[in-house]
Amino acid sequence: MTQLVWDGLFVGSFYALVALGYSMVYGIIKLLNFAHGDIYMLGAFAGFVVLSGVGGVSAAFSVVALVGALVAAMAVTGGLGVLVERVAYRPLRGSPRLAVLITAVGVSFTLEYGVAATGANPRVFPVRVESQALQVLGVRITVAQLALMAIAVGLMVALDRYVNRTSTGRAMRAIALDPKGALLMGVNVNAVISRTFFIGSALAGAAGVMAGAYYGKIEFLMGFLIGLKAFTAAVMGGIGNIRGAMLGGLLLGLLEAFGAHFLGGEWRDVFTFAVLILFLSVKPTGLLGERVSERV
Amino acid sequence: MGKWVGPAGLLVAVAVPFVDASPYTLNVLTTAAIFVMLAAGLNIVVGYCGLLDLGYVAFMAVGAYTSGILSTALELPLPLTIPAVLVVAVLAALVIGAPTLRLRSDYLAIVTLGFGEIIRITATNLDFTGGPTGIFGIPGIEVGGPAGFYFFCVAVVALAVLGSARLERSRLGRAWMFIREDEDAAEAMGVNTYRVKLLAYVFGAVWGALAGVLFAAHLSAVSPQSFVFLQSALVLMAVVLGGMGSTRGVVVGAAVISVVPEVLRDLGAFRYVFFGVVLIVVMVLRPQGLWPVRRREPERAEVREGVRV
Amino acid sequence: MTALLEVRDLGISFGGVRAVDGLTFSVAHGEIVSVIGPNGAGKTSAFNCVTGFYKPTRGRVVLDGKDITGWSPFAVAAAGVARTFQNLRLFPDLTVLDNVRAGMHLRGGQNAFDALLRTPRFKRAEKYLTEKAHEWLDFVGYEGPRGGPVRDLPYGRQRQVEIARALAREAPLVLLDEPGAGLNHGEKAELLGLIRRIRDLGRTVVLIEHDMGLVMEVSERVVVLDHGREIADGTPAQVKADPAVVEAYLGREG
Amino acid sequence: GGGLLGGGGNAGGPIKIGMAVPLSGSSAPIGPNMKNGAQLAVDEINARGGLLGRQVELDVEDEACDPTSAVAAANKLVSAGVVVSVGGYCSSATLPTLPVFDKAGIPMVIPAANSEQLVGQKLPTVFLINPTGAQQSEAAVQWIRKRQAKTVAVLDDNTSYSTDIAKRTTQLLTDAGLTAHSTSVTPGESDYGSTVTKVLGQNPDFVYWTGYFQEGGLLVDQFRRAGYAKDFMVADGSVDPSLASIAGGADGVFATMTTTPDTIEGAGDWITKYRTKFNAEPGPYSTQSYDAVRVAAEAIEKAGGTDGKKITKALEELKDFPIFSGPLTFSDRHTLAKGGFQILVVKGGKFVLQDALR
């Protein structure tokens, strides 16, 4: 039982990390960023390329190599996120908000099948995190899991502070509400949106490398499902709410673990979505969603 | 020009087989026609009423499975299953809509996505839906071979498109648009927004379910693979690509979304890279959609030759 | 004379803020009543309680003898209340005509089958709606384009369209929230005439307004709110002389 | 092609063999394996001078494991004038293509899809050269009992191929008086931790995975990490060298598998040829696709022409035609008369023969 909770939280922290970027972007330009999961995938492949370039590494060196790959992949995916926004999303600013959905799917196809063109077979990460298992309160926890969780939580906390405590964060929320109003405050809307994409994509990239290093296998469609889940988590947490996205990710991980355990894997997603729907019909703004405050 | 756009489009659709009637062409055309119907149905929900539905294929699945199961289990001819399909579709719309339509747009999106997945997974897990393999050996609608079936589809789809266009220009259609534009103001006008939204769902569901029947007849098989999330996303893309709320646009959008990947087939592994690029380029060039609505009506002067009251 | 609208001991609060706090007043058939008060006094909130956009936490709203407290906005609308909004709430992408037709939504005259089959009934209903929409636009003195989206109109015209839309509802009670905001002097004079003509149609008008010139000129009775409560109720002259009103609202040299 | 008013037709030229396989979507990695296997056979035939004096041409279309795409692909092949179809991987996508080929009178030699329902439709033109789930589950149960397991966990990925084997295996195990638990996972994910926890809670001494190698590799790894050290077996869809590399080592993992070049004496040659030609390792269903082309070619040769009816008849009359899984003779139901399943085991990252189950 407690093992189940841990399993759920561990997967959930990946969802949360990807959901954060999703939520930021969704919050600010109301974009269902279908390509976000693919950025995660690209992060994993970037890490793969870096590590393969380094060649075989000794066990002692592997942590250093992994951190290096993590940073490199974050830079690559962050940059890519900015590029994608520039090319495919910015020209559609001010068009119906769903218009961007199309280019997002376009980007998603391009990224997925661009990678698939280099070979559709899964790749195996050259460096794996293998580690000691500990028994804590009857729960199997590995050091690697702890380390990954710590990195994830660290990134999330840093982001939370950034968005809620800095003027850039305030500007992000202002753009989400009224871009024209934000312009009048002297906010360089383009720059702030670019920054949002950089951060969100870098986080997804980090998650991608971490997944590659932990699970070992990466492939060109690995971003699809997690992208969908990140969206779910982001909404569950309350749209555009950073802490909500984190909570949503963890909760989703837990729900899945419990669903799989009690109802069987085949009914897991039915259970998860059913809970989500019930939950939203009771609390229509998600876990931490801001209350609807349009007044007449 | 407005008046003859519809007939002209219909004429083109009917004429193509006289140029090329290979099984492949007919198949692509039939698939496209069914896709147009789906898009027209989703356009009611998303385009007219502004409800973001990410699980629309659920309704198509409901239609396809209902007719597939009934026609194979009871050995009924497919058209006779339609009354049952309508009943089930309306029920599905009510079940899905009733608890969720009080949600605002983005939350509604995730809930509909969830329902879409629930329906697909349930169909995968249950026995009477044929599990992951689905239902197969469904009798087609025998109206003179593949070409005949294509013409039949075109006729049905044309009616569906005409119907949705007529709904748009009616009291109900306007109520949908009031809700899309400003829900509070619509309420103040006496629009029972909840009921009217539910009606949008019901109409969307009926269109989708009927498209599902055509789909089942066309493929002779129904399986969960056909109702994955990507499919919902593609229908939504057709609506947006064409121009939300614009009937003509949506027809064009659906044709593009279903035909372009086929045209690109010969590019092999690269076809989705190209499809992706095409989507980006088209949308960047025409952000409002291929054929957006231009909401204009004649000024009074144009109607009454300047007579003032 | 019986009261058309009766508000008794109405109250609503938001997280401790009592926006409306025990408000009681009534409006008789065929009256023009102004509601005035400082910013944040609770005027709009009171309108929102009456029209169902807020659920009052206490008190009753009675329309023509019928208790409509807590009804949904659309039900209140159907019961015979039309309103405009302080921050314009038009349907920006729809045409001017469609906006006015929205006011006539409850008129019916057709159903989905009529629409699908384009029955004569449907055509008749549509023709009627269009004509009526033009008439109402004429009535409010609207002189801009009617077939294009309302989004492109300047503010003052949009106000006119909103009023036309409310009138098209043909409801006995019309609530106007700051109809004069953003209008210049000349336009306010036209508004004044319009409000009188509305009353002459047999409607009852309640308006929230900050322009004292307009209020004094047009109203038969003025209700003054402060802190969610009524602090004065009387003819314009009485109210203007009321020291409490001067203190809270008008200012000494006002 | 011609319109409804005109006529179309094609005669002479190369003999076209069609193949619809997944080249996009989640099963995309499988497509190239099958395509290459088939191409190898075609090239061999052409090198020998072709069929009936004509060259053979392979026409491959993407079916994306999606019924709509598959039907489009099938129609495209029909329109291109193929005389035999040698494709078919996902059962649910292959099923709706059967009537398309059948109506056009084109026989199908299906190399990979193996749902019983493919032949359950009793179309005369459908032939399976891949053993069905029934045969595989029998082999699995035979081995499980040999290992004297008591409690067996059967895992599938909720696709028709996988659930078919899982359901049959569970049934057979229960009938044999063993305890069998079955559960599904969602393919395409990375973390199956909660499934592993659940399964370990049932204290199995044997785990059987009936899905593909991608998830298979992850499951082997995650079971190991969770401390499971007993028997683990995978079905034929997981027999791929990648299984071991994904798992980070899978030595000792069993597999139910038909005969493959790896396990056949003297087939090393074939593997080398494949490798040099495509610069890749043969993968799942490479051999079956290779064989499908050869079987089709044999039938065309025997039929002495490209007439569908004659080819069908020739297929039915094939006797002990040598293919990788053993001499081929079709049963009345157009399936392999004999399953020919064996048990392999991973050693040093490679699948080697463990038990021929004879």
Place this chain on the structure above:
Amino acid sequence: MLEFTDVHVRYGHVEALRGVSLRVERGEIVALLGNNGAGKSTTLCAASALVPVASGTITLDGEPLPGKPWHVVRGGLVHVPEGRRVFSTLTVLENLQLGGFTHPDKAEVARRVDGVFDLLPLLAKRRAQQGGTLSGGEQQLVAIGRALVAAPRVLMLDEPSMGLAPLMVAAVLDLVRKINAEGTTVLLVEQNARAALGITHRGYVLENGVVTLSGPASVLAEDPRVVEAYLGA
């Protein structure tokens, strides 16, 4: 210091400004009057780069204004728009803080925010309330307060008195006069012409996208055309 020369602005085929020329000198308050749809708001939007100028020039201190709104704001020109544009789910405090977005010194911004709360006690009471739930007048005050936090060299106000109670109108116009006295140049669009001309130095009247009248406030206030259309007898 702010100068428009022959400015044209088009919305599609509607020509909203048809050659507007006007000047605001350093330290002045200048009023811009005109009917609905005359182009007053468009004039302000052109300066703050919210709408593109089709032809003509707008200069600040003799330099052409930059083409991006955020550069304009950094250049010291701030525009309080029509319709308030309060950020609805941000609190009053956060809304005010955003006013100081371009100011690098956080402490200074905090000081200015406190200053605004002192000036507008009505807002101080609502410090933590979401902007969208404020009453109309309260929102108007937030919009003005934000501009005060920005502390611009030139301030453009679009109908600041809209929706304000008489006492509040007086207070806000007082405020405008005060910040002007402290050195801020003001361009004021106002429908409440009487009140506006009361505090301004000069004024312009805009009709159908062109300036038709201009002069010192006291002269305009006497002009029969202005009296009839904008002031009333």
